[in-house]
Amino acid sequence: MKKVxxxxxxxxxxAVILILAACQTIVTSEFSPNSGNxxxxxxxxxxxxxxxxxxxxxxxxxxxxxxxxDDGYNKKDGEK
Known part of the structure; x- marks a missing residue:
């Protein structure tokens, strides 16, 4: 159970950090429709x-x- x-x-x-990074990138990005940049x-x-x-x-x-x-944790094993 500790493994899970x-x-x-x-x-x-x-996942939360990934969502925050993606949102901040979108918010701070700039698009200028006149030049298409x-x-x-x-x-x-x-x-x-x-x-x-x-x-x-x-x-x-x-x-x-x-x-x-002690838990029998093995990184290569999937969920059991």
Missing amino acids: IFEQTGNIII FELNFNLTWVLLISSIILFSLARLFYAKKIGV
Whole structure:
């Protein structure tokens, strides 16, 4: 059960950050209909998303090797 809570918490956090980053990109982007130019502005939320993906991946490795051994946690196994 701890495995499911751990995985889903990380997935929810990453999904929320992805939604925030996409919304901020859309809001801060500029489109000028006269010239047909479209400018996308990527902000620090994307850096936060990439760093959270890296940190969650490292946390999964650490959890699988150290903490999750007692639970039978294996990153390669699906839901059982």
